[in-house]
Amino acid sequence: MAVAAVTKYEFAPADTQDKFHGAQLLYIGWEDHLLFCAPFAFPFPPTMRFGDIIAGVLPGAFGYHPDFAKIDWSQTYWFKSGKPWTPDFDKSLAENGLKHKDVIRFHTPGLHGIKGSCS
Amino acid sequence: MDMTVAKKKLGLKERYAVMTRGLDWTPSYQKMEDIYPYIAYEGIKIHDWDKWEDPFRLTMDAYWKYQAEKERKLYSVLDAYTQNNGHLNVTDARYLNTVKLFLSGISPLEYVAHRGFAHAGRQFPGPGPRVACLMQSVDEIRHAQTQVHAVSNYNKYYNGMHDFHHAHDRVWFLSVPKSFFDDAITAGPFEFMVSIGFSFEYVLTNLLFVPFVSGAAYNGDMAAMTFGFSAQSDEARHMTLGLEVIKFILEQDPDNVPIVQRWIDKWTWRGYRVLTLVAMMMDYMLPKRTMSWKESWEIYFEENGGALFKDLARYGITMPKCAEHIALEKDHLSHQAWSTFYNYGAASNFHTWMPDEDEMAWLSSKYPNSFDKHYRPRYEFWREQAAKGNRFYNKTLPMLCQTCQIPMIFTEPGDPTKICYREVDYKNEKYHFCSDHCKEIFEHEPEKYVQAWLPVHQIYQGNCFPEGTDPTVEGFDPLAAVLKYYHLEHGRDNLDFEGSEDQKNFAEWRGQATKNV
């Protein structure tokens, strides 16, 4: 469908990749840990190594949670746009096929938040 | 002896006819479509504008008379409250955060509503709706002004309200109410009337004003109570206008029914998402609670809205389909919202806190199916950590819904443990949504919502720092720069209520007011 309008109605989208100074947006959510109220939005260069996000960025974002230190990253499984997906930690975001505004989430087996409440 | 009985010159119906339709004329040397250029493009067909009549039959002369009386009443109470240092009589200083939320989130919408009704009124060829829109337009600017005036007294003493309008246009969560109204006023005049006049005023306004005003009354805030009641006395007329407009449009042509139904579906959902802020206010921010969000939803939407949609069924209008989804959220909405503000307490213009033991018990009793299981463990953890000096402040920006602009905090309908993710690819760009309803609204008019000013994305684009900021310098602190852009002072306007300047000042002043020092 289209907007009902009195004249031509066309505007550029506000959040295209060219506006982020060389970065692309990546959204990351941690399943069963709603202590963090929503998934996070990050601007990363497409050349960034995926493993550097895990080692360098996620501790700052999710480290407050007591479960975070217990994560075994070799056991986590991932979803991209809700479908199972396997990242290569040694490859860049672009090489992993991650595009601007992709959403990924990870599940950490055995870790289900504060007292198992998914918080 | 013969008594001469004073007889009114005209009855109400005749006076209404004379003072509305009687003042109208048919243009002779300009075409109707040139005078009313926005009346056809939305697809609504109107055959006889004279069929519309204000059921209150209020005319402008009577309008001014009663509005003047309302203003006199309002200001006599406000003056007395101020003269008596009324602000020290509120239940406790946490209450004031409700006032901050209202002033920065709602009062600016009153002003936009004023503009919206002025515009809609100008576009309608019928004198009946035109006069009613004029009155509502004047009402709305009165509301904005009296609210600002009433709250200005609090601003002398408490933090976070000093630049509410600046905040409204910039602060991350205020983009939610702002974009809601921007969406409405950029629609055509008929959609505006259905969105604000009907869906917001008739279906949802009771959920906004009645709890807020009775909350103010319960918490000793006579200033907010009196402006609330003064505004609400106009609201009954607005609701009537909203309902009459819907009935009028539906009666004019059967082709209007599906268009109106789509607008009702859209705007009930859009309005409900904005009310997330009210849900949290009712369950968490009023030190003395009036009723729970869930109870208020059941009375004012399920019961009252149920009666309304049953009445509209004769036109072929049905209950908005989002109602089923909303019913699943009513046990969770306020808790998920308060958790969000607790997360981002460093970036808001009011204080947040963890409920105390009594308040947790109240929440458990009002939400037996959800609170203890899903939210209490989270809160107890946060409370323990805060006691250890490790209060949680989330400093990483959240992912937002493209339509409602709320962070993606809402859970799957029926599963409160999983965030609800929805997405759409449109013209090689990805868009994300909190729900099927926000996704459908986008899909219907993607050209509109691709322009959304999403605060998180704007921050990352570098558009939310004070002029002259260089984000590339070493040690750049983006949160500090964003707070400066918001005109908020870190450590004074934001963070936890515990330890705040508001808390300290209120305790000290109340002490002075009740003791000889």
Add this chain to the structure above:
Amino acid sequence: MSTVFLALQTNEETRPIIEAILQDNPGAVVDEQPAMVKINADGRLVVRRETIEEITGRDYDLQELQVNMITMSGNLDQTDDEITLFWKA
């Protein structure tokens, strides 16, 4: 029938009006809330000018009610003599 209601501010002006409403609508139920009186009725509620005038002993213009009204539910119709709230279904 669904419930219609009218909510008025609690004050000296509305006291006789509420009395009149209850007199004219035997089935109506009063729900007193903080600073607000809500009157619920099944399907239909009438506010009559004459009853208010009898109770207060003065002329009353039903439009004065504008000043003290908080909210309502139902279709509305106002004349010189009556305000009626009603559902058709």
